[in-house]
Amino acid sequence: MSGFSTRNKYFDELFATEGLLWMGQNTNHIPAHPAVRAAMLASVEAAEFNAYAPPLGFEALRQAIVDDLGVSGVEAVVTEGGVNALATICRARCRPGTTLVTTDPTWKWPCLFARQQGAEVIEIPIYDPATDYKLTPEALAAAVDERTAIVYIVDPNNPLGICYGRAEIEAFSAIARRHGALLVHDCTYRDFADGHHPALFASTENTIVSMSFSKWLGLAGIRVGAFVAAPELAAEIASWSTGVLGGSVIAQRAAQAGLSVKPAWMADVRRINRANQQHIKAASEAEGFVLPVYPSHGNFLVIETVGAGIRPEALVAAAKRQGIMIRQGTYHTERFGDRFIKVSTSVPAEWAEVFCDKLPALVEEARRLNDVEAQF
Numbered sequence: 001m002s003g004f005s006t007r008n009k010y011f012d013e014l015f016a017t018e019g020l021l022w023m024g025q026n027t028n029h030i031p032a033h034p035a036v037r038a039a040m041l042a043s044v045e046a047a048e049f050n051a052y053a054p055p056l057g058f059e060a061l062r063q064a065i066v067d068d069l070g071v072s073g074v075e076a077v078v079t080e081g082g083v084n085a086l087a088t089i090c091r092a093r094c095r096p097g098t099t100l101v102t103t104d105p106t107w108k109w110p111c112l113f114a115r116q117q118g119a120e121v122i123e124i125p126i127y128d129p130a131t132d133y134k135l136t137p138e139a140l141a142a143a144v145d146e147r148t149a150i151v152y153i154v155d156p157n158n159p160l161g162i163c164y165g166r167a168e169i170e171a172f173s174a175i176a177r178r179h180g181a182l183l184v185h186d187c188t189y190r191d192f193a194d195g196h197h198p199a200l201f202a203s204t205e206n207t208i209v210s211m212s213f214s215k216w217l218g219l220a221g222i223r224v225g226a227f228v229a230a231p232e233l234a235a236e237i238a239s240w241s242t243g244v245l246g247g248s249v250i251a252q253r254a255a256q257a258g259l260s261v262k263p264a265w266m267a268d269v270r271r272i273n274r275a276n277q278q279h280i281k282a283a284s285e286a287e288g289f290v291l292p293v294y295p296s297h298g299n300f301l302v303i304e305t306v307g308a309g310i311r312p313e314a315l316v317a318a319a320k321r322q323g324i325m326i327r328q329g330t331y332h333t334e335r336f337g338d339r340f341i342k343v344s345t346s347v348p349a350e351w352a353e354v355f356c357d358k359l360p361a362l363v364e365e366a367r368r369l370n371d372v373e374a375q376f
């Protein structure tokens with residue numbers, strides 16, 4: 001079987017597992033807000049899915065995204081998930097002879113999109129307690145030059161859970177602008193963070209924010225995200241979009257309803273997320289595991305297993321047998337991935353409890369597992 005097909009079957013099998021606890025992809029499984037559910041159902045009932053949405057997204061949603069970000073003089077373009085915003089940005093700017101500069105770990109798919117365009121990817125290692133697991137302006141300045149098309153910063157970083165402050169974002173912005181590079185600030189997890197500072201506050205010049213409705217609102221399966229930039233830049237990037245017939249109408253209705261209830265919804269989600277993180281931290285430390293970043297500014301935790309003699313892949317395989325999906329570090333980073341697993345925490349409290357209760361047995365099983373299937 002080709003690797004392509006193996007990967008698909010892996011996820012198909014997960015989806016077919018009844019009652020699977022999805023704790024590996026930072027998706028949100030807290031029961032949807034009634035207003036969001038109602039918006040989706042009303043859209044289905046009205047058969048809105050028969051028609052194409054406007055190519056850049058419904059105007060009301062575009063405006064609501066900009067209002068939510070709180071930056072003036074910018075426009076939002078709705079995409080089929082944040083991933084398609086990032087793919088379009090890479091298509092627009094990456095070419096042979098250019099570079100995309102990012103961190104290691106980073107979110108890996110934009111690196112693939114950049115390479116597909118012939119660009120070179122430069123990953124700056126940040127898995128280092130000496131820099132608080134963060135990119136420093138000095139390290140970024142050393143990697144950026146006149147070849148740099150894109151500086152891609154995931155903030156909060158998936159998987160590490162660190163978040164940059166205003167001074168750091170301003171320094172990254174100045175470095176990118178000095179070299180004429182586009183700063184792409186991937187703000188997918190910003191709503192879980194304390195004190196997040198979107199790069200568009202530092203400058204709207206050569207700066208794009210990408211975002212997602214998959215994580216904070218729980219809409220991963222219906223694909224809606226966006227990018228936000230100054231009008232001229234937004235128009236340039238949008239002209240490279242393959243989503244010329246618009247995104248999902250149902251998803252956009254849900255996204256707009258979500259924005260209208262966001263403060264109350266996120267207060268709940270953040271409370272549940274933090275409590276789950278506390279429980280999982282305690283259960284993990286009881287097994288001799290280490291959490292390099294705590295608390296995480298995301299809806300996930302990096303948990304180092306290597307010091308306790310547990311191979312991440314073995315623990316992921318043991319959890320899968322028990323109907324729990326968690327993620328091996330090598331999904332995120334070849335260089336550091338053999339150290340850790342990642343566990344997502346925007347899930348019902350009962351899911352986190354099941355994980356914590358089962359963890360000692362999973363660890364025992366992982367010690368005995370040698371050969372494990374390919375993981376993705």
Ligand SMILES: Cc1ncc(COP(=O)(O)O)c(C=O)c1O
Pocket residue numbers: 025026080081082083084107154158186188211212213214220224225
């Ligand atoms: C950092 C980061 N950016 C973007 C995405 C894509 O999100 P979406 O589901 O909106 O395509 C993810 C999903 O895991 C992510 O972790």
